[in-house]
Amino acid sequence: MSQAVAAPGTRRLGRQSVAFARPPVILGTGAVVGPMENQGPLAGSFDHAYPDLLAGQESFEQAEREMMLNACRTALQKAGVTPDQVDFFLAGDLLNQLITSSFTAAELGIPYLGIYGACATSAQGLALAAMLIDGGYARRVLVACSSHNGTAERQYRYPVEYGSQRKPYAQWTVTGAGAAVVASPDLGSGPRITHATLGKVMDLGIKDPYNQGAAMAPAAADTIRQHLLDLGCRPEDYDLIATGDLARFGKEMAAELLARDGGLDLGDRHVDCGMLIYDLDRQKVHAGGSGCACSAVVTYGHLLRRMAAGELRRLLLVATGALLSPTSCQQGDSIPAVAHGVVIER
Amino acid sequence: MRPVAKKPVKADQRRYQRLVQEREPRPPRLRNACAAFLSGGAVCVLGQALTDFYQAVLGLDRQAAGNPAIATLIFLGALLTGLGYFDKLARFAGAGLAVPVTGFANAVTSSALEFKREGLVFGIGSKMFMLAGSVITFGVVTAFFVGLVAAVIHR
Numbered sequence: 462m463s464q465a466v467a468a469p470g471t472r473r474l475g476r477q478s479v480a481f482a483r484p485p486v487i488l489g490t491g492a493v494v495g496p497m498e499n500q501g502p503l504a505g506s507f508d509h510a511y512p513d514l515l516a517g518q519e520s521f522e523q524a525e526r527e528m529m530l531n532a533c534r535t536a537l538q539k540a541g542v543t544p545d546q547v548d549f550f551l552a553g554d555l556l557n558q559l560i561t562s563s564f565t566a567a568e569l570g571i572p573y574l575g576i577y578g579a580c581a582t583s584a585q586g587l588a589l590a591a592m593l594i595d596g597g598y599a600r601r602v603l604v605a606c607s608s609h610n611g612t613a614e615r616q617y618r619y620p621v622e623y624g625s626q627r628k629p630y631a632q633w634t635v636t637g638a639g640a641a642v643v644a645s646p647d648l649g650s651g652p653r654i655t656h657a658t659l660g661k662v663m664d665l666g667i668k669d670p671y672n673q674g675a676a677m678a679p680a681a682a683d684t685i686r687q688h689l690l691d692l693g694c695r696p697e698d699y700d701l702i703a704t705g706d707l708a709r710f711g712k713e714m715a716a717e718l719l720a721r722d723g724g725l726d727l728g729d730r731h732v733d734c735g736m737l738i739y740d741l742d743r744q745k746v747h748a749g750g751s752g753c754a755c756s757a758v759v760t761y762g763h764l765l766r767r768m769a770a771g772e773l774r775r776l777l778l779v780a781t782g783a784l785l786s787p788t789s790c791q792q793g794d795s796i797p798a799v800a801h802g803v804v805i806e807r
Numbered sequence: 808m809r810p811v812a813k814k815p816v817k818a819d820q821r822r823y824q825r826l827v828q829e830r831e832p833r834p835p836r837l838r839n840a841c842a843a844f845l846s847g848g849a850v851c852v853l854g855q856a857l858t859d860f861y862q863a864v865l866g867l868d869r870q871a872a873g874n875p876a877i878a879t880l881i882f883l884g885a886l887l888t889g890l891g892y893f894d895k896l897a898r899f900a901g902a903g904l905a906v907p908v909t910g911f912a913n914a915v916t917s918s919a920l921e922f923k924r925e926g927l928v929f930g931i932g933s934k935m936f937m938l939a940g941s942v943i944t945f946g947v948v949t950a951f952f953v954g955l956v957a958a959v960i961h962r
Binding site: 519620621623625627628629630664665666667672679710713714717718745748 | 823
């Protein structure tokens with residue numbers, strides 16, 4: 462296996478990647494989901510599953526906050542730390558002005574930065590947290606992201622009860638939230654974040670807001686290709702390369718682009734969190750899941766568990782985000798997309 | 808206001824868009840058309856039955872009995888939306904439920920439900936017609952011009 466170690470004194474690798482000198486560790490995670498996610502193939506993998514979309518609150522927006530707060534408290538508890546021991550809270554969601562994250566931050570009382578990468582927010586948060594810690598600017602950082610089917614549909618598409626036929630490549634927004642406490646390796650043990658690759662925004666002119674998989678596939682392919690180039694390694698060096706929420710059609714497009722432009726074949730190593738979380742045939746979600754919570758709950762609830770069980774040693778998580786807004790779409794703009802990668806090792 | 812200059816489409820964009828167009832899964836058009844035909848037909852049969860019923864019970868003529876029949880269909884569409892069944896039925900029926908007046912009822916009711924939390928005036932009052940508003944606008948405009956043409960012809 463080709464080893465990628467940064468030269469002493471430099472932590473940058475190639476054009477878009479960084480290698481952490483002393484890889485930060487994930488001390489504890491929290492993954493909470495809505496009802497549909499807990500009826501899929503990963504049922505029972507999550508820390509908590511709500512029986513309905515309202516989660517005991519009065520609106521879907523409040524329910525999403527409840528979910529993010531629950532995920533954060535679970536992660537803190539599993540890491541064995543209290544909020545005052547955490548230096549920064551980095552969080553993002555899909556709602557205008559990041560209201561879910563900000564309201565959650567108000568409850569936690571940890572110095573807070575709202576981050577937005579659409580559905581790429583999970584990896585964006587992990588990469589930033591690791592940089593803050595490895596750079597010596599923080600000892601512990603809490604990262605979180607969330608999405609909710611009801612709130613996202615309301616903002617981006619139609620009312621929940623509006624009846625329409627969805628296109629076969631449409632995706633279903635995952636309801637849930639994921640959080641993780643990332644810390645300096647001196648403060649505990651857990652899966653290590655060894656590298657990060659931050660993506661460029663790619664826009665190949667896809668305009669159909671239902672076809673997010675196709676809009677994000679070029680970003681995923683570009684980040685994966687650049688990551689392998691920067692680190693000087695091959696797909697075989699990873700046990701799993703997990704994309705965030707390309708879903709069935711987007712994954713196919715990403716594979717096509719990787720083969721065409723980079724001569725790369727990821728084969729069975731490539732899985733997509735949007736396809737893992739639902740039973741695509743039984744659950745009527747069409748191409749698969751999407752949303753910030755998709756890659757977060759699958760990584761924290763499922764992939765890191767597999768890592769702890771010894772089934773995975775080295776994982777590349779490439780979270781993908783479609784950076785559209787309802788306004789940009791209605792005005793006929795195409796959909797820019799971004800993908801960020803983090804390497805998680807046992 | 809100056810129109811925004813259109814971004815030129817680059818070669819790699821064109822190539823990718825062609826690839827996506829070729830490969831993207833197609834909706835099952837024949838199945839959708841059959842479902843729409845059957846369900847749309849069923850709504851019409853129900854409408855006719857209601858018209859006959861109001862003709863017989865209320866003693867209205869054919870023309871006048873249409874109004875309570877339509878109101879009943881609107882009520883049923885709204886009720887099914889509120890109970891959470893309409894979207895599930897529409898997933899199967901598609902245009903069969905969207906084109907008749909039931910689709911209009913669903914568009915209004917689902918918007919009203921969705922924005923209930925934003926208050927009676929600014930939530931329900933103004934956002935109720937978020938989806939159905941254009942139907943009303945273009946309906947009124949079309950009716951005006953058709954009326955104008957009819958008035959000229961019948962003079």
